[in-house]
Amino acid sequence: MERRREGRDASPRGNVRVVDVETGEEVPISHKVPVGPNHPILKEPLRIKLAVRGEEVVDCKVEMGYCHRGIERIMEGMPWQKAAFLAERVCGICSHAHNMCFIGGVERTAEGEPAPRGLFLRVLVQELDRIQSHLIANAAYFYSIEHETMFVWNMNTRERVLDCIEEITGNRILTGWNVVGGVRVDVTEDQLERVLETLEKVEEDVKAYRRIAQTDPLIKLRSRGVGVITKEHVRRYRVVGPQARASGVPESDMRLQEPVYPELGFKPVSRKRGDNLARILVRYDECLQSIDLIERIVDELPEGEHRRELEIRGGHVDHRVEAPRGELVYDMELTQGGVVRRVTIRTPSVPNIRVLEAIAPGAPTIADAVAVYASLDPCVACNERFVIVDRDRGEILYEGRAREVMRECSRTTSGRS
Amino acid sequence: MLPDYLGQILTRKGGKRLLDAHSPRRILDRPPRFRDFPRIDLDRCVVCGACADACPVGEAENQPPALEMGDRGPVLHRERCIRCGLCAEVCPVGAIEVGTLAEEVKERVVPSKPARVVVDRDLCVGCGRCQEVCPSDAIEVDETASVDPERCVLCERCIQACPVAGAIKLIPLDVEELARRWTEHLKEALRRAREG
Numbered sequence: 001m002e003r004r005r006e007g008r009d010a011s012p013r014g015n016v017r018v019v020d021v022e023t024g025e026e027v028p029i030s031h032k033v034p035v036g037p038n039h040p041i042l043k044e045p046l047r048i049k050l051a052v053r054g055e056e057v058v059d060c061k062v063e064m065g066y067c068h069r070g071i072e073r074i075m076e077g078m079p080w081q082k083a084a085f086l087a088e089r090v091c092g093i094c095s096h097a098h099n100m101c102f103i104g105g106v107e108r109t110a111e112g113e114p115a116p117r118g119l120f121l122r123v124l125v126q127e128l129d130r131i132q133s134h135l136i137a138n139a140a141y142f143y144s145i146e147h148e149t150m151f152v153w154n155m156n157t158r159e160r161v162l163d164c165i166e167e168i169t170g171n172r173i174l175t176g177w178n179v180v181g182g183v184r185v186d187v188t189e190d191q192l193e194r195v196l197e198t199l200e201k202v203e204e205d206v207k208a209y210r211r212i213a214q215t216d217p218l219i220k221l222r223s224r225g226v227g228v229i230t231k232e233h234v235r236r237y238r239v240v241g242p243q244a245r246a247s248g249v250p251e252s253d254m255r256l257q258e259p260v261y262p263e264l265g266f267k268p269v270s271r272k273r274g275d276n277l278a279r280i281l282v283r284y285d286e287c288l289q290s291i292d293l294i295e296r297i298v299d300e301l302p303e304g305e306h307r308r309e310l311e312i313r314g315g316h317v318d319h320r321v322e323a324p325r326g327e328l329v330y331d332m333e334l335t336q337g338g339v340v341r342r343v344t345i346r347t348p349s350v351p352n353i354r355v356l357e358a359i360a361p362g363a364p365t366i367a368d369a370v371a372v373y374a375s376l377d378p379c380v381a382c383n384e385r386f387v388i389v390d391r392d393r394g395e396i397l398y399e400g401r402a403r404e405v406m407r408e409c410s411r412t413t414s415g416r417s
Numbered sequence: 418m419l420p421d422y423l424g425q426i427l428t429r430k431g432g433k434r435l436l437d438a439h440s441p442r443r444i445l446d447r448p449p450r451f452r453d454f455p456r457i458d459l460d461r462c463v464v465c466g467a468c469a470d471a472c473p474v475g476e477a478e479n480q481p482p483a484l485e486m487g488d489r490g491p492v493l494h495r496e497r498c499i500r501c502g503l504c505a506e507v508c509p510v511g512a513i514e515v516g517t518l519a520e521e522v523k524e525r526v527v528p529s530k531p532a533r534v535v536v537d538r539d540l541c542v543g544c545g546r547c548q549e550v551c552p553s554d555a556i557e558v559d560e561t562a563s564v565d566p567e568r569c570v571l572c573e574r575c576i577q578a579c580p581v582a583g584a585i586k587l588i589p590l591d592v593e594e595l596a597r598r599w600t601e602h603l604k605e606a607l608r609r610a611r612e613g
Contacts, residue, residue, distance in 0.1 A: 082473035085501050170450040170516055176501050185450070185521040 118182020227372030241326020
């Protein structure tokens with residue numbers, strides 16, 4: 001049964017009325033359940049408004065905007081050497097992807113090609129980052145369905161992967177690894193051997209977890225057929241990343257268009273069901289695929305310099321990278337020499353959280369709706385952006401007047417503090 | 418016979434270790450590349466200010482930087498430091514240590530210098546006093562002294578130490594070249610402004 005929500009005008013206080021599209025009758029609601037902004041199940045502040053009839057979820061609405069940090073504004077006027085460190089602080093889990101996307105964008109405005117060895121090492125750390133991000137995403141899902149054993153096991157394995165990242169880059173999360181023209185420091189054979197040794201154990205673990213997720217009756221009961229994202233949803237909400245690949249859209253993988261992956265013979269994985277379980281399994285599949293890619297990178301690592309000096313010409317650039325959660329976009333304007341003039345970031349969680357409004361209604365229980373939310377691998381802090389809207393004209397401002405409004409806002413806030 | 422874990426707690430040292438959470442001790446084995454807080458060797462510092470310029474903290478409005486220049490050298494504020502290691506990368510004399518980063522980074526970001534130290538070979542007597550006082554090992558003496566301009570930090574200690582007046586000079590870089598670059602830059606800016 002299709003349902004739609006009445007417009008904002010019909011409900012000035014934001015109350016939810018659910019109307020059946022076919023009959024035109026209002027669907028009775030027993031309760032409205034707000035989840036958040038501060039709630040034990042949410043790692044980051046976000047409000048999910050659920051309308052329920054008994055235990056069945058009838059309607060869902062997502063409100064964002066509790067965690068805006070203004071990183072795009074702070075980044076304006078920074079040289080790339082400093083802005084790269086700020087870029088990786090956009091997200092606390094997939095930080096390397098942000099660093100890589102920013103540096104890749106700067107390199108596209110530069111004269112000359114970056115060092116091939118540097119590009120391979122960059123992808124090596126990116127794949128390690130993807131494994132740890134997928135493991136924490138699955139752990140968060142298992143925690144939301146109260147399967148704490150799998151939560152602890154996944155987090156434990158993630159620690160081993162973080163050890164690998166620390167071995168290579170010197171830090172566990174905020175790596176500071178990429179620079180324009182390559183990577184910061186070279187790796188040694190010993191380091192790569194130690195990483196491969198650790199990854200052998202990680203591979204065994206991940207295979208075991210995938211087997212458990214496929215066969216465990218309790219996990220199956222809570223996950224199979226819950227929160228199904230169809231291809232129609234993928235088209236309508238622009239779902240990206242493993243969430244889209246679990247619904248049978250392997251073309252959504254941006255790695256197909258990135259430089260190093262074709263040389264490694266990369267093919268994206270996908271599953272067809274599109275439910276919670278498929279999303280969990282696709283993440284495990286991608287972990288195993290990343291381990292394969294890392295082994296291949298170590299085999300085919302080109303010799304030579306790891307960093308080249310490039311001259312940055314500046315200009316407007318739009319760069320995309322496949323972050324662990326999906327397609328990440330940096331739309332930047334740079335001056336000559338690499339000072340950021342303007343930057344707009346779109347993180348993959350923006351479309352991925354929005355699709356919850358479509359798939360949470362129909363969930364059999366409230367707990368299932370929360371599990372659906374956790375299975376989307378949401379990252380709230382990185383997707384908080386703001387737009388300035390001219391209310392008289394009803395249009396979004398981009399340049400000129402928007403700058404003035406932002407300057408005025410920063411002046412008033414600094415005056416208060 | 419006590420179990421192992423109880424035995425560790427019941428000894429004097431073990432009990433202290435349990436109670437005292439703030440004592441400096443090694444908790445985990447860190448890899449050699451681990452980026453800890455920068456360790457600054459003030460004896461080697463030449464107070465050039467490159468590290469404070471490079472620090473990415475404090476770029477936003479109303480936010481103080483993590484590394485500030487004091488009278489004797491950089492002052493680190495640990496509560497704001499993000500351990501990026503840029504200060505160690507840019508230090509011209511290697512006075513800052515962040516793991517093994519300073520040794521491993523191949524290309525150092527050399528700040529553009531406004532002047533250059535030049536030795537007059539006719540006047541130089543090859544006494545080697547300048548080599549002794551140079552903080553960045555930029556001077557080599559072989560009959561006469563010669564200066565490596567990339568390592569030189571323009572501290573002028575060699576000029577003060579030199580016994581022969583005028584043998585070592587501080588020469589500003591080509592003024593005409595600088596003027597030409599600035600005119601080009603201004604022209605470009607004007608052209609962009611006219612285009613909108």
